[in-house]
Amino acid sequence: MRTACMHAGVWPESSSFHDQGFGPIPKRWKGRCDNDNGAPFPCNRKLIGAKYFYEGFVNKYGRRKHIVDTARDYNGHGTHTLSTAGGNFVPGASVFGMYNGTARGGAPKARVSAYKVCWPACQDADILKAFDHAIDDGVDIISISMSGVKSNYYDSAIAIGAFAAVKHGITVIGAGGNDGPTPGTIENTAPWIITVGASTIDRDITADVHLQNGVRLKGKSLWKGVSDGRMYPLVRGEDARTQSGSPVNASACEPGSLDPNKVKGKILVCLDGSVSPMLKGETAVGAGAVGMIICNHPTSADVNIHHHVLHTVHLNYTNALAIYAYMNTTKNPMGLITYTKVEHGVKPAPVVADFSSRGPNKNTPEILKPDFIAPGADIMAAFTEAQSPSLLPSDVRRTKYAFMSGTSMACPTAAGVAALLKSIHPHWSPAAIRSALMTTATRLSNTNRPILDGTSSFEGTPFTYGAGLIRPNLAADPGLVYDLSLRDYEMFLCAIGYNQTIMKTFTNNYTCPLVKPNILNFNYPSITVPPLSTGSSITVSRVLKNVGSPGTYVAQIHQPLGVLVSVKPNNLQFTKIGQERKFELTLTSTRNATSPPHDVYTFGDLIWSDGRHKVRSPITVHTTAASNDISKQLNLGTIINL
Numbered sequence: 001m002r003t004a005c006m007h008a009g010v011w012p013e014s015s016s017f018h019d020q021g022f023g024p025i026p027k028r029w030k031g032r033c034d035n036d037n038g039a040p041f042p043c044n045r046k047l048i049g050a051k052y053f054y055e056g057f058v059n060k061y062g063r064r065k066h067i068v069d070t071a072r073d074y075n076g077h078g079t080h081t082l083s084t085a086g087g088n089f090v091p092g093a094s095v096f097g098m099y100n101g102t103a104r105g106g107a108p109k110a111r112v113s114a115y116k117v118c119w120p121a122c123q124d125a126d127i128l129k130a131f132d133h134a135i136d137d138g139v140d141i142i143s144i145s146m147s148g149v150k151s152n153y154y155d156s157a158i159a160i161g162a163f164a165a166v167k168h169g170i171t172v173i174g175a176g177g178n179d180g181p182t183p184g185t186i187e188n189t190a191p192w193i194i195t196v197g198a199s200t201i202d203r204d205i206t207a208d209v210h211l212q213n214g215v216r217l218k219g220k221s222l223w224k225g226v227s228d229g230r231m232y233p234l235v236r237g238e239d240a241r242t243q244s245g246s247p248v249n250a251s252a253c254e255p256g257s258l259d260p261n262k263v264k265g266k267i268l269v270c271l272d273g274s275v276s277p278m279l280k281g282e283t284a285v286g287a288g289a290v291g292m293i294i295c296n297h298p299t300s301a302d303v304n305i306h307h308h309v310l311h312t313v314h315l316n317y318t319n320a321l322a323i324y325a326y327m328n329t330t331k332n333p334m335g336l337i338t339y340t341k342v343e344h345g346v347k348p349a350p351v352v353a354d355f356s357s358r359g360p361n362k363n364t365p366e367i368l369k370p371d372f373i374a375p376g377a378d379i380m381a382a383f384t385e386a387q388s389p390s391l392l393p394s395d396v397r398r399t400k401y402a403f404m405s406g407t408s409m410a411c412p413t414a415a416g417v418a419a420l421l422k423s424i425h426p427h428w429s430p431a432a433i434r435s436a437l438m439t440t441a442t443r444l445s446n447t448n449r450p451i452l453d454g455t456s457s458f459e460g461t462p463f464t465y466g467a468g469l470i471r472p473n474l475a476a477d478p479g480l481v482y483d484l485s486l487r488d489y490e491m492f493l494c495a496i497g498y499n500q501t502i503m504k505t506f507t508n509n510y511t512c513p514l515v516k517p518n519i520l521n522f523n524y525p526s527i528t529v530p531p532l533s534t535g536s537s538i539t540v541s542r543v544l545k546n547v548g549s550p551g552t553y554v555a556q557i558h559q560p561l562g563v564l565v566s567v568k569p570n571n572l573q574f575t576k577i578g579q580e581r582k583f584e585l586t587l588t589s590t591r592n593a594t595s596p597p598h599d600v601y602t603f604g605d606l607i608w609s610d611g612r613h614k615v616r617s618p619i620t621v622h623t624t625a626a627s628n629d630i631s632k633q634l635n636l637g638t639i640i641n642l
Contacts, residue, residue, distance in 0.1 A: 001109075001140050001141065001419040001420075001422055002112075002137075002139045002140045003082075003085050003110045003112050003139065003140065003142075003416070004049070004113045004137075004141065005078065005082040005085060005114055005142075005143045005415075006127065007077055007078040007081055007114075007117065007118050007122075007408075008074070008079075008120070009070070009116035010047065011072065011382065011383070012047055012072070013042065013385070014382040015093070016105065016382040017047040017087070019045035019046035022109075025045055025048050029111075029138050030136060031048060031138065031139075034050060036070045036071075037068055037070050047113070047114075048111045048112070049114065049139075050071035051071055051113075052117075053133075054117075055125060055126065056123030056124060057119045059125070061121070064119070072386075073384045075386075076384040078114055078118075078384075079381075080381045081143060081381075081411070082412070083103070083105055084412040085105050085110075085112065085413075085415040086110040086419065087381065088105070088108050088109075093400070095222070095399050095403065096224050097224060098224055106412070106413055106414075106415065107416040110416070110419045113134075113137065115134060117130050131157075131162070131164060135165055140170060140171070141171050141172075141419045142172045144172065144173065144175065145412060147407075151362075153190050153363065154506075158193070159193070160505060163190070163192055164506075167507070171418050171433050171434075172430065173193070173194045173196060173412075175187075175406070175411040176196055176370040176407045176411075177407055178408075180357045181355075181454070181464075182358065183360065185358055186361060186362075186370055189362075189369045190363075191489070191522070192430070192489055194433070195371050196370060196374050197374075197464070198352075198373060198375075198377060198410040199352055199376060199469055200302070200349055200350050200375075200377045200378075201349060201375045201378065202344065202345055203343065205221060205340060206218055206221060206341060207227075207313045208313070208337070209313055209337055209338075210336050211333070212333070212335065213326060215326065217322055217323060219314050219319060220313070221337070222305050222306060222307055222308060222312075223308055223340050224340075225339075227311070229336065230336060231335060232265065232334065232335065233332065234266065234327055234333040236269045236327060237252065237253045237258065237268060237269065240258050242256075242259045249274070251270070252273055252275060253275075254283065255282070259287070260287040263284070264288030266289060267290060267292065268289040269323065271295055271297070272296050276306075276391075277294055277306040277312070278306055278390040278392055278395075280294065281309045281310050281390075282394060282395075285310050289310065292308070293315060294314040296316050298317045302354040302377065303315070303316050304377055305403040308390070309392065311337050313337050323335075345446075347446055347447050348445040350445060350469050351445070351451065352453050352464045353377045353405070355407075356410075356454075358464055359462070360601070364519070365528065365530060365622070366519045366520060367522070368466060368618060370466040371437070372414070372437055372441045372465065372468060372470050373410065373451075374411075374414045374417075374469070375413050379403065379404055380401055381401065381402070381409075383399060389402035389403070417475065420472060421436060421475060435525045436547075437475050438467040438525040438617075439482075439615045440474035440615075441470050442471055443468040462620050466526070467618050477613070478547065479615055480545060480553065480574075480608060482545075484522075484523050489506075490507055490510045491522075492517075492519065492522050493507075495517040495518065495522065500512070521540055523543050526620070527540060527585060527617055528621075529619075529622065531622045531623070531624045532623050534589050534625055535588075536589055537586055537587065538587050539584050539586045544580065546576065546577055546578065548577070551573075551611075552571055552610060553609060553610045554570065555567040556609065557604065557606055558604045558605040559604050560602040560619055562589060562591040563589055563621045564587070564590050565586070565604060565606070567583055569583060585606065585619075599623075599625070600623055601620060601621070602620075602621050603618065603621075606619055
């Protein structure tokens, strides 16, 4: 398999791209490795492609000093994502000599290529050119760890380029964005793109804050140093501000806001936000702090790992309240930060990352996005050696591996799994790969209870996790898939009202039928129904294709609250691989028009099972007291889970 990542390039010397055990590069590969500032780029039989595109950036911004003629990665994002998708096995990988283990990508035996389009801004012209090259070069999987809010697919270079790739049988995986937990923020929503949200994992790197009153508070930490076991005075940022400084700025430990005379020799307590945790640390070091405690806000449940420049622990909101309560009631508060340790088997996990963008899909509400979630918080992978992972110019530390968080990390995780599926099933379409990943995903965490929304103690919904957390082993044998052809995607464009001129942006020589297609019958692995008024019904259809052994599948419905769902027929018999069977779902609102709330989203499931496989599709219904025109507006309504 040939997996490509489009972003900031690659650090080719990384051990994650060694080619031990790889044979000759396949003859069908047409790619190349562009020169590295005039010198040959060190590719091999593993890293088989490295190209850069900056004409669009230069045309808009001019040639800046950071525009260099190379696909080499100078910020780490490109190397991290490419190694996450397809990095080789690397025993003894570590971050600053800590957390030793074997690093590997999702598809370690895949050949990989990098297409550098971000300088750091990523321009449409460069993205489209990179897609053209990736298609011509012969890649199988494209991972896109970038996104942009576009109200129309025809305005999005990623959507246009991805459509062209899918036409050539290339699977495109896109990051869902990091604008969560706000509803309706999900990006890369074109139905030909596999859209990935981010989850946490069951591994934490932690340290404790010991207060002089005996209270211990756990937080996240990443620091090589060993605690000296001494108690130090604690000082809040706002209490250490300069004479003319703002309490708000100082509380966040912003640069220039602190008086070193009030900080030196103390542990500085800072509120999260305003500036990056690393910049807070640089400010703390400059003011003479011996350590730092970062306190989360109530709206942020996640605490992610950062590469701090001094001994730091990051507390969640509950523990932040505890330390502030202690400091508010103690004349001379004291504390210490313990050494860093690794914890495995953390529960509950996964949890939807609070930064992961949420549905509903504002572009096309009838298509559920994200499709699913994958690990994207505190992911350790290869990194550039051109700068420190703290991203601070003053930080001279370098590391071959680093931790990063974002849907940018979840995206290549899923891309690696997609590459494995494609290697097992080389004739599967991109839609079949998505279907296998979605219909075998789980809604349960390692507590055997529903996955939680990271911003609360509430259960997540399909708007937070899509179909759920991907399960690669089950996806390799899904039983049935919801497949889509190029014609289906063309019909989708007709269904959303694109005229002939706009259609030419995506496809040539196709004319929409006189009767507008029904978008609700688009053969997607999830079922999403627009505003359904009280007492009304709607019928949608789907087609399932057998990709496993012969068998009879029986339907099971988990009814959404206030909606009656029936399926016809309720059993499907398959006698051979490739055989297709059609079914219809009728959804009827049973809500009382006078009972609040009048405008809600409610969720259920359709499961087809032959006793061995379970082919699960999430059902999302927007119920209202009166009929609405979904083409004119998207009311986020109230979310009600099962």
